[in-house]
Amino acid sequence: MSLLLTRDEYESLASAIALPSGAVIAGRACPSLSGATFETINPATGKLLNRIAACAKADVDLAVGKARETFEAGTWSRRHPTQRKKAMIELAKLIRRNQHELAVIESLESGKPIYDIETIDIPEALNCIEWHAETADKIYDQVAPSGDDAVAMIVREPVGVVGCVLPWNFPILMLAWKLGPALAAGNSVIVKPAEQTSMTTLRIAELAREAGIPGGAFQVVTGLGESVGREIGLHPDIDMVSFTGSTEVGRLFLEYSAKSNLKRVVLECGGKNPCIVLDDAEDLDVVAAHATQAVFWNMGENCSSNSRLIVDKAVKDALVERLLHKVQAWPTGNPLDPVNRLGAIVSKEQYDRILGYIRKGKAEGARIVLGGDPIASGDGYFIAPTIFDSVRPEMSIARDEIFGPVLSIITVANAEEAVKVANDTSYGLTASIFTANARRAHRMARAIRAGTVTVNCYGEGDVTTPFGGYKTSGFGGRDKSIHAHDQYTEMKTIWLDVRDPAVDVTTD
């Protein structure tokens, strides 16, 4: 049985859903204290979708007060780990039960194809929440080898009040990457969704209440980055910020921390990721399928997008021919129609930015072999998948994170040059290598400065593997896997002197 509904079913769901608009503070949906709102637009139509609570400092203060109170009371932070696990698994069940509704809301506000949300984003988000829920009563602390006179325990404790600041490109999935490990460890979490995509986070916060997670353990403060994001960064009673977004804003969070309470900051930022195809790549049809997914998945609005195809000259023409063929199976259009693999660009601002890069690429002398134009569709923001050939490493389309459906092909003479070009970037998030030679693949994987390197496939690993970047792609920790638990916990040493005073000699 297919999980997917038909386009008509999704559209009738879209017209029937009551869209959430209030921040969720202390377990209640509420307007901002000032009553201000901001508009959220459907990028597939350019029309107003909803007005959302525009919170500010006073709302952040309120949420932080409640989060601290809950943390100190221990209703979540000291709830038995098995009970925390049960509540989180219940949350996952409720998300699953409301999957179609959440998928439609996400598609309406982000322009993402419903096909991806239903088959990738939500299943992966559920897997992430359940996986981290299961860690709550399975991670053991340590006892140090400190001899018979002492018991030295190394224990992990929740950090406290955690601010999670999210991007718009994978709203539900990025929420799950942070919420899963942060809640499992016992923190009180305050989420600030990106202003373009607040509504699925609001809906999931309502479901969390239903699942028995205390109102002060998971709150959502909606609003703009320069107000709510900044206030979270500067707040003296927030212990940690986990941020996913651009490198530019990530740097601001380090400043906010330095100017306030030295809160812990973890940054998951941008990428300009290479896909290297060597002359001995095994099957160019398979390579082309991966390379297409790697750059056009989520309209290229993806931090791990392989937007640089670095290909050996011996196989370049054959690969380009196959790529052009594969892209035909990626129709662009109405995001609520499950036949479409590409939807709308998230906002007018991002749409203009991508078209600006396409113009720049042409002006700098790169050659368009596919696309390069907007797709006319009412007032929606659609851009055709675009491929540039003859790109040189110094061009802006080879250096800047475009965050759109634009591939830059750079031709190289050999594997050594491929690694040199791959590493010639300020970013270091992911990379892919295609070669039949395992020894060469492994040596190249070690030589590439990136947090995740995949061989003979495109991907980000799975929930069991850490995700994060080198260089300006990341700082301070990793999402996913057991390593995410480190991000959301403090390490404490408890030294217990067990010498017997009747027997043991003194140390002087």
Ligand code: NAD
């Ligand atoms: P962004 O940096 O513009 O915004 C991210 C968040 O920061 C939003 O919630 C926004 O409101 C907030 N913000 C904006 N200005 C702020 C300010 N002055 N102070 C405090 N907060 C502020 O990023 P985006 O455009 O939403 O997302 C795209 C970026 O996210 C890309 O660079 C992409 O590579 C990156 N990303 C990285 C990962 C990863 O895991 N490494 C995953 C997804 C997206």
